[in-house]
Amino acid sequence: MVTARPKAPGEELALHVRGVEHGYHIDGVYRPVIHEMNLTVEAGEFVALLGPSGCGKSTLLRLIAGLEKPAAGWIEVDGRPVTGPGPDRIVMFQDPTLYPWRTVRQNVALSQDISGKRNDQAVEEAIRLVGLSGFEKAWPHQLSGGMAQRTALARALVNHPRMLILDEPLGKLDALTRLTMQTELHRLWKERDFTAIMVTHDVDEALFLATRVIVLGGTNHSRILSDIRVDAPFHRHRDDPCFLKLRQEILSQLGYSADSLL
Numbered sequence: 001m002v003t004a005r006p007k008a009p010g011e012e013l014a015l016h017v018r019g020v021e022h023g024y025h026i027d028g029v030y031r032p033v034i035h036e037m038n039l040t041v042e043a044g045e046f047v048a049l050l051g052p053s054g055c056g057k058s059t060l061l062r063l064i065a066g067l068e069k070p071a072a073g074w075i076e077v078d079g080r081p082v083t084g085p086g087p088d089r090i091v092m093f094q095d096p097t098l099y100p101w102r103t104v105r106q107n108v109a110l111s112q113d114i115s116g117k118r119n120d121q122a123v124e125e126a127i128r129l130v131g132l133s134g135f136e137k138a139w140p141h142q143l144s145g146g147m148a149q150r151t152a153l154a155r156a157l158v159n160h161p162r163m164l165i166l167d168e169p170l171g172k173l174d175a176l177t178r179l180t181m182q183t184e185l186h187r188l189w190k191e192r193d194f195t196a197i198m199v200t201h202d203v204d205e206a207l208f209l210a211t212r213v214i215v216l217g218g219t220n221h222s223r224i225l226s227d228i229r230v231d232a233p234f235h236r237h238r239d240d241p242c243f244l245k246l247r248q249e250i251l252s253q254l255g256y257s258a259d260s261l262l
């Protein structure tokens with residue numbers, strides 16, 4: 001039996017980004033990436049971040065994950081300032097980054113082994129949750145791309161994080177496996193009730209999964225160009241006619257008109 005994460009009394013705002021600025025020095029020249037970013041996300045939302053390559057999506061995720069500190073402004077998760085990485089925010093990248101010398105079970109249990117707090121039941125439940133029962137003893141090289149990514153998902157979910165930070169997590173999968181994994185990701189989000197912040201380049205993926213789609217972009221530095229609520233009920237049908245207008249709206253924010261796609 002899968003249990004949903006218990007919500008703290010009064011818990012609403014999962015993420016609060018206020019006045020965040022960030023940039024990098026390249027060859028001694030400071031290049032701003034994110035300017036005056038303000039964003040709030042409520043607990044349990046699934047937010048998809050879209051934007052052109054290089055606009056700062058991964059940068060924003062790293063700031064939320066606490067892997068970097070913003071040059072200005074502040075970020076709070078569940079009402080607490082982000083000062084570094086934490087077990088409440090798990091990051092998943094395109095690459096599943098499994099340890100080749102650890103089995104599926106050992107990879108899923110990695111964080112628990114590091115902290116010395118092994119919970120076999122939670123590990124088995126996470127493996128079952130992602131549909132990998134029977135493959136506990138498989139080595140990473142014996143897994144398909146989708147199975148490796150499921151293992152990474154189980155590893156991410158094993159300690160019931162409150163927030164999953166996903167940087168193009170399905171970007172390297174073939175088109176059909178990707179559709180299956182989108183359905184799986186949706187199911188996991190419903191069952192585990194975490195807040196998801198996911199970068200994707202796939203507008204249809206965003207519309208299938210997200211409760212909100214945020215488009216980043218701009219010249220010189222990025223800002224939020226649009227923040228679109230996707231009101232279609234779950235379970236969603238990929239061909240839902242209501243997605244047509246939203247898809248056009250998002251693509252035009254990204255600089256593509258219907259004509260330019262022909």
Ligand SMILES: Nc1ncnc2c1ncn2[C@@H]1O[C@H](COP(=O)(O)OP(=O)(O)OP(=O)(O)O)[C@@H](O)[C@H]1O
Nearest residue numbers: 024025026033051052053054055056057058059060
């Ligand atoms: N460690 C770094 N040092 C210097 N510049 C960096 C660093 N990380 C990112 N940048 C710069 O920040 C900008 C945003 O990069 P980022 O990786 O956040 O983009 P992105 O929106 O995730 O792009 P993509 O869609 O291609 O993944 C880029 O111009 C990049 O050159």
Ligand SMILES: [Mg+2]
Nearest residue numbers: 057058059167
């Ligand atoms: Mg990126």
